[in-house]
Amino acid sequence: MNLLFPHRLVLMVAAMLLSIFVVGQNSLDSLEASANRAVGEEKLDLLLQLSENYLKINPDRTLDFGLQVLVQAKKLGKPLQEAQALWIMGKANFKIANLENALRYYNRALGQFEKFNMREEQVNILIGLSEVYENAPNPEMALVFLDRAYSLAVQLKDNNLQTTVLMNLGQTHIKKGSYRNAIVQYNRILQIVGDVNLTDEKKTIKTSCYGKIGLSYKNLGEFQQSREAYEKASRLAKSFGDSSEYGKAQREIALSFYLVQKMDSSMIYYTKALNISSSLKDSLEILNALQGIGDVNFEIGKYDQAKYYFNRQLIIAEQIKNVDGIVTSLVKISRCYYVSGDYPTSSTYLNRALAIAKSKNLTSTAADVYKYLSLISESEGRYRDALAFYKSWADIRDSIYNEEGGEKLAKLQILYDISQKERENEILRQGSEIQKLQISKNRYQSIILISVAVTLFVLIIFLAFLYQSKHKEVRKQKEAEQRIVEINKELERRMILEIKKQEKQQQLLSQKSKLESLGTLAAGIAHEINQPLGGISMGLDNILLKINDKNYTDSYLKEKISSLFNNVDRIKRIIDHIRIFSRTQKPNALERVDVNEVISSALLMVNAQYQTHNVIIETKLSKGECTIIGDKFKLEQVVLNLLSNAKHAADEKDRQHCDENYQKRIVVKSWISDQNVCFSVWDNGIGIHPDILEKIYDPFFTTKNEEKGTGLGLSIAYGFIKDILGEIRVESNIGEFTNFEIIIPKQ
Structure with a gap:
């Protein structure tokens, strides 16, 4: 009965989730049916609701409905609904990572809302634009839009909007590494929220701000200020009963003490954090607290205690399949055995960590493990293994391949050569004994070879069966993947053709407008050309008169011809300007x-x-x-x-x-x-x-x-x-x- 209960519980949860999904889908289908029956402005409002509802679950459907609203709003002359549709289409394109289209729709929507002077909507769109640039990634442009959003929010005197914008500003500065600027933004939020009439929501905001300030100070290496910020976060979280945030703050305070080598205080706070996370059954926080307590014990030389807590960390990490936690705990347990002089056990744990790191492609972790294995092998006198591990570490960490690494490799190579020579001498001394033993070994080897051959034959048959079944699965999977690739290529081709078509139409419209302008300005252009033509005509008449009268000089002819060429150049410049202006320009x-x-x-x-x-x-x-x-x-x-x-x-x-x-x-x-x-x-x-x-x-x-x-x-x-x-x-x-x-x- 106890064995069946978990399976029944899973089935009940799955049935509940399925029923929720079906109800939600039925609601959307009903809304879509209503939109199909509606007309005019009511239809636009219903389509906008559908777009918003589909945004999280199916952005492509959001784009379809948004486009319908855009077309209908144009026809009905409803610019406000048009702006809302552009906004939603911007969010949908951002959702599917089409950043270029997201920028285009956001900017068009921003222009529309600016016409209506709808500043709250402008703030939200500016936040959306900052998110697009942050994903580009272009944090500088993201900050420009967030600064504009903050200015508008201040004009509106909307504290909630200001808080939202400042949160985004702080987070962007942290990602950029501008920790002091991040601290400024979070302090602004604390000033807005204040200390009077604090609701639970405001307390949550303040707790988050103090946590971010503590993180920024920690990254700056200012651990005392970091601890003070986390202590404020801790008191606030405790005041409104947020045990999870309270436990995290306690752990961060413990880490602050640990970083300044105040191990007694660090142990007290890590123990508090462990008790809180255990009561909440928060596995990740339990892992962090156990690791912290283990680190403190290791630093003060209590290696058995450290092993105890790291082993607890390993058990929980394996239960929740937390790969980072498993690898970290294995490495830390290995270090405890290493400092205790138990090198074989230390190597065993490190090899386990290495196997997991390799299987999960944790390159940096694997490099660290190789380095520890090299140290242990060297301590045991296994210089060949030490050399191999050190080379593996050096191959992964090319950036640390420096003079110290070269000297280390040379030292290990020398030690290996010495041990190899000693081993060769030992082999020569034991040669006679080996020959005696070889005869008896051959008998056993023949028996072992026969046994191994039979075992391998059975194993090969079994593996062949497994390979055949696996090959069928892989072939089916490849066929499915190929179909998906072909469909994606076709969609991409169609999209490229459509974009090129739109660009060509835009260029044609622009060229048509240019030619219309030239047609309108034809009289003015003709006048500009006629002036130098008149000068050329008069100049030629004067030259002919002088020639007929034989009353001219070389200087006179040079002057007149120079004047004629100047007029010709003027006509040429006018025609070149018109030619360049009228031709189709390259984009951008x-x-x-x-x-x-x-x-x-x-x-x-x-x-x-x-x-x-x-x-x-x-x-x-x-x-x-x-x-x-x-x-x-x-x-x-x-x-x-x-x-x-x-x-x-x-x-x-x-x-x-x-x-x-x-x-x-x-x-x-x-x-x-x-x-x-x-x-x-x-x-x-x-x-x-x-x-x-x-x-x-x-x-x-x-x-x-x-x-x-x-x-x-x-x-x-x-x-x-x-x-x-x-x-x-x-x-x-x-x-x-x-x-x-x-x-x-x-x-």
Whole structure:
């Protein structure tokens, strides 16, 4: 009956888990059915719920539902649900380790929430972005986003949000090795939580902070400060009955005393930690406490006591199959036997540890074991074994193959050679006796060989049977793995094709927008080319007149021909600029770009046309260095799109109001602000209605006639500015003005 009980208990637990899973799945199926029946905003909300519910159990399904919400929200004009879908898709991509897509969706969602000024959501997305960069790994960028999140949380005066962000900041600094910065963050949390009206949740937060502070001080080697922090954590955990955290804090205090060689105090706290973990039946903490007590006894020379605790550690580690605990306890028991002079027993434990380390690929542990085995073999006079073990240690630990290692190898080699010579002499002396014994040995050997042959034959048959059955299993497994590999390759191929298709479409849209800009600016370009052409024509006429009159000199001809070549070069530069601007640019062609130079190039192409339409262009460009990292021609396309929209707005106002006193004006400015380069395009045109202000960056959205625009200009401009970590802002009053402001980081 007792033997059947555990099996029944396992079956009952499995049945309960299965029923919970079935109920949960039925709930999701019911929610999905409701979403399929619903329409409009209700459908969007239900799909968002499904996305959140599937996030932990099936991120791919989350992406499917998120994409549905994204498409439907676009059609229904629901930007808030669109932003929520982008956020969820960012989390799902992070879950499946698609970091590039996670960054893209998080950034798009962040932009949407910034429009709605939803700062709490911005904080959570910034935390998500920091997690992506932390996994990249790029802790510097992770800290940048966390700092932004903390600033927003402070503005919101939300203590819970501030605490969450600071926890992430502290953890990131610890991973980066910036322990003092980590201590600063955790102290900030302690200030926020305070010491008054502490709930259990706040006490848990404070306990965790003191623990992290103690860990940071320990890594800095400041053991007294570390112990003080752990003592505070210990008192807090005890005050609200968290025995697990209390026991861990006691163990860390014991370790602090151990590191400064205060063994009596260390023993007291390790004993407390052992009693607490034993009462909680926390096997891992029991292992740590037993190891600590064993270490203390070893340091004070009580080797039998140390062996007792290390053996207890070994038994528990084997029960819970904790490989690190097993190997550590075996090595420590071996050390106890070694210092006691029992080298064979010490070797036995080390060989057990070595076998486990090799089977589990614990390379560093195996190296340490080899080193201990070398010391024991040397102590026993087994110099050949000592040499072999030392060579194995040296092979694994190439980094410690130094002069000391070389001297050690040489010493062991000499000792081995000496022992080998002595053994050869002993063999020669015993040669005669060996010959006598050899005859009797041969009889026994023949019997043993026959027995061994029969045993091997039986063993081979048994192994052949095992091999055949195992081979079948391996073949089936390989076939299954091959099918999975083929499916993965096909999925990867499809994904690559889809990405290339999207990139090509994006380039085509960008190229179309460029060509539209060139078509609009054709008159201005023609004017720019006609000016030098006129100069060439007049110069040639003058030369012909001088030749006919035979009234010319060599210096006159050189001067005129030089002038003609200058005009030809001017035409050539204009045509080269247009050719380079209009061709398809390579993606991510980033270089150092002078914003003032780009603005001047754009104005060069539109000045003549805008003068023809009575548009006054004023420029107020910064005299300082306005350089950024970006794509020169994409930035020029942004400027041209903004100038084109400004001219269209001014023309529309002139057409609608017919005011003789109205003068169409466009003002282009550039300036430097902190670490950013900024420029703006202002016009006194018709303005943008507030109802459509949020849609102006959507692809194909336009208020112009079909022959005047496709709605791609601002969408492409917005995408490029975001790609270089910039920001685009718009301010407009109906019938008065519109001002587009671009802010781009210098680096």
